Amino acid sequence: MNQPSSHILGKAWLYCTVFLTGAAVMVIELLGTRLIAPFYGASLYVWTSLIAVTLIALALGYYVGGIWADRSRSGLSFIIAAAGLLTLIIPWLTEPVLLATDPFGLRLGSFISTLILFSPSLIMLGMVGPFAVKLSTSALANVGASTGSIYAVSTVGSVIGTLFLGFYLFPLVGSREIFIGLGIALLALAVIVAIIERNYLKSMMVMAPAALLVIVSAGLYPQIANSGKAESSDAFQTRFERESLYGWVRVIDKPKENIRLLTVDASTIGAASISHGENLLTYQKIVTRIPALVPNLNNALLIGQGAGHMAMALKDYGIVTDTLEIDPAVAEAASNHFGFTPTGRTIIGDARYEVRQLKGPYDLIILDVFTGGSEPTHLLTVEFLTQLRQLLADQGILALNFVSFLENGQNAALASVAKTLAQVFPHQQVFISDPGKDFNDFIFLATNHAINLDDAALPSTHRDWLKQRHLNIDPSRGVVLTDNLSQLERLQIRKSEHYRRMIVDSLGTRHFVR
Structure with a gap:
């Protein structure tokens, strides 16, 4: 030493x-x-x-x-x-x-x-x-x-x-x-x-x-x-689970309720009946009304494939849909457990990058990435919406699903979505998925042309469904969301906590612990 x-x-x-x-x-x-x-x-x-x-x-x-x-x-x-x-x-x-x-x-x-x-x-x-x-x-x-x-x-x-x-x-x-x-x-x-x-x-x-x-x-x-092995339960059965780069993807059956769920972490991105496989998410049913609002739709882009139900619904109207999904495990689960069969291209990647590679034009673009979980804030900014508008045909339509509280029309997050869309599109309509409920899915339809819900050419069943759910959102309470400053996550704190509690209580806390 x-x-x-x-x-x-x-x-x-x-x-x-x-x-x-x-x-x-x-x-x-x-x-x-x-x-x-x-x-x-x-x-x-x-x-x-x-x-x-x-x-x-x-x-x-x-x-x-x-x-x-x-x-x-x-x-x-x-x-x-x-x-x-x-x-x-x-x-x-x-x-x-x-x-x-x-x-x-x-x-x-x-x-x-x-x-x-x-x-x-x-x-x-x-x-x-x-x-x-x-x-x-x-x-x-x-x-x-x-x-x-x-x-x-x-x-x-x-x-x-x-x-x-x-x-x-x-x-x-x-x-x-x-x-x-x-x-x-x-x-x-x-x-x-x-x-x-x-x-x-x-x-x-x-x-x-x-x-x-x-x-x-x-x-x-x-x-x-x-430790950490999933426990069996009579209430639900896990049919598929995969830890991907983006979250823990699961397909969960609830036999007593005849429900099959597609979840990523503590967020549900797809739901269908076990017996017949029909879509159970109410907000997605608006896609069956869109072809009536804008006739002669031929092709669509779905950003946020989920279980693929919206693309399958559009197929019945002869619309070919390209799907863009960030998580390959979600795409696998949709194909193997929800019967999803693509009618157009299947693109796996982040939307901000992949959208720049697309040529368009699309008659319909559906942006369905705003679940109850964490917010992909970079997909709801003026810059990204401008990219989507450039991909739309002149008479095309952008459908955007957003999860939040209504708060008697005073929710700043909803107002911010409306205000941001107004920076890019001259016209928009807003619909609530389940009228009478405060916590809800809100569907924004943004276009370059005005949509008339009283148009006589619109079938009465579609017209009634839409008018019952139509909302007027005051954008003055909101802020414009940009790549430089997006306050969306801050505005959605209450939503995130409420949704997480709702899902965790439904399936049990232990189901989300690995």
Whole structure:
């Protein structure tokens, strides 16, 4: 032990350690939303909570790790082993933590659950950097270079971990399995570091803390591996489930109610009867009235395919429909469990990118992406609506479904949709899906020409259905939604919390915990 510590410890293994732990930080941060999203959604609030918790945890880790490093020459293996154990148990703790925080609501509940689940392991990983700096520094003159190199390598590890997870690992392996694998990998790294510590300190005792945590982890592993499995229920049966890049996609049957649901996390995007397969979402029935409003429709674009019922309804009128769906798991579920057969092109991708590739013109464009869950705010801005208008034929029509509260016509979110549409289209009509209910689907029809609901050429059945549901929305209470500033998510907080509670209560909280 007479040799300078930097001579013994400033080797490749130390940089490998900070590289791997840096990668682990980003894996935990990015995957955290996939454990939280089925329960709280993947809204801005969930992402904000996770980023804030990550920064808080790392700050604490840096501070505590620096103090520990100044007081002891050993302990790095214990820190990594503790991070491994705390990462390993995250999937095990997810269900009880989410259920316990549910009463706090969407924003506070997501923050508290994120804090409990992820901060312990992130704090331990944050401690690695200061400890590595201490071990790699032999003199005050070397502090700057040592600190810079350690944190540079750690950051490179974070970059590689992010790319490896997003581009390769997550599309192939579930989030729970990745958490468990990461925990085991950190425990294995801790064993290697413990052996190195034993060699330079010439004491077997330095291995004991890390070894103890490895043994505890091995004992807990069977329970962790078996946690999070879906429970059977007489009330509903899960026919299909797939964890995609965009959420947990499920097809759920409720036999007693003769209902089959297509859900993504805690949002329903399709519903049909089990016995006959007919569409059960009232708002989608407006598509059977649109051909009467605008005759001679030949082709359509459906953005937000869901179960595909609107495209199938348009088929009965001889309308060929291209469908655009971001999630391939949703497209698979629609084909295999809802009998969806495309009549036009099937496009899988994000709407903002894919719309730019389309040529048009379309006689009808249906924008059906605003479910009760998180808002894809980038799909309801002046800029995107302008792109859609450019794809429309001169006599074409844009149909937009929006979920919100009516609030006696005073809802600022509804007013904002109307005001934003008015920036792009000279004419619009608004219809409510289920008259008499405050929480509802609202269908906006935007055109370049006026639509006359009293037109004698319109069949009376269609005319009566539309006029019973027709609304007048005052846009003065709203704001224009743009790419630069969209306040939609803020305006829809109450809607998101109400819808989430409604769906979770319907299927049970445990169904949305993985």
